Amino acid sequence: MEDYKFLFKVVLVGNAGVGKTCLVRRFTQGLFPPGQGATIGVDFMIKTVEVEGEKIKLQIWDTAGQERFRSITQSYYRSAHALILVYDISCQPTFDCLPDWLREIQEYANSKVLKILVGTADTFETMILERNKFLCFVIQGNKTDRDDREIPSAIGEDFAKQNGMYFLETSAKEADNVERLFYEIAAELIEQARSKEMPRSETSGGGISNLANKSNYLGQNEELDERYCDGQPSGKWMMFIPKTELDAIMVLSL
Numbered sequence: 001m002e003d004y005k006f007l008f009k010v011v012l013v014g015n016a017g018v019g020k021t022c023l024v025r026r027f028t029q030g031l032f033p034p035g036q037g038a039t040i041g042v043d044f045m046i047k048t049v050e051v052e053g054e055k056i057k058l059q060i061w062d063t064a065g066q067e068r069f070r071s072i073t074q075s076y077y078r079s080a081h082a083l084i085l086v087y088d089i090s091c092q093p094t095f096d097c098l099p100d101w102l103r104e105i106q107e108y109a110n111s112k113v114l115k116i117l118v119g120t121a122d123t124f125e126t127m128i129l130e131r132n133k134f135l136c137f138v139i140q141g142n143k144t145d146r147d148d149r150e151i152p153s154a155i156g157e158d159f160a161k162q163n164g165m166y167f168l169e170t171s172a173k174e175a176d177n178v179e180r181l182f183y184e185i186a187a188e189l190i191e192q193a194r195s196k197e198m199p200r201s202e203t204s205g206g207g208i209s210n211l212a213n214k215s216n217y218l219g220q221n222e223e224l225d226e227r228y229c230d231g232q233p234s235g236k237w238m239m240f241i242p243k244t245e246l247d248a249i250m251v252l253s254l
């Protein structure tokens, strides 16, 4: 099994044509695709990075910006650790739509919540996340290589600040700030994961069921939700799968 310490799910959303697919391909494949077609539904790519000496697997979900795919893409927001909301700095309407995106994300991120702890037998590292709070939320202006900018950086930055988000401008075309975007997200998620780790003693009292033969559910959070929570979601949920060898899962009743 591949060796990594954390698996993080990063989801990109934003209007059609802002460059989400190009950003993902620039980061995961190091190229700027010529004649990139519109994304149909949702696509995903994986890249393992090393941050602060830890191997981190980033599962990057690229959603379609077109309205007609919205019902498919909505279901991906709620299981994200980090959400990147992208606009095109040379296209005012893509910036004007950001409040609508925020409303929609809020609506879908606030659905059922539950709390699960996942650990390995000997270390039992655990992390708990609030489902209705993304750990890392970035507003990102793309296409900085263009000379027909419509949204000044300061306006984008203000919007991000008002909504408590990170802000970064990138160019997928020129590979400007793209690595930085994903590495900073990974670093932020690691920090938050570490700060949420609980000592072993705090985890006693819950029921532990053996998952040794079910480790193929790594990262499949929706399946974990359904399978291990008896259809009674409540409280918080867990999204990190911390170790390659998953020995046990603890479901806490709240």
Ligand SMILES: Nc1nc2c(ncn2[C@@H]2O[C@H](COP(=O)(O)OP(=O)(O)OP(=O)(O)O)[C@@H](O)[C@H]2O)c(=O)[nH]1
Binding pocket: 014, 015, 016, 017, 018, 019, 020, 021, 022, 023, 033, 035, 036, 037, 038, 039, 040, 063, 064, 065, 066, 142, 143, 144, 145, 146, 170, 171, 172, 173, 174
């Ligand atoms: N100049 C410039 N063009 C870019 C950049 N990133 C993407 N593009 C162009 O913008 C267009 C749309 O890019 P995509 O990556 O397909 O956009 P998307 O957001 O994934 O679009 P949907 O899949 O429809 O949601 C393409 O023609 C890209 O070549 C960039 O950084 N600079």
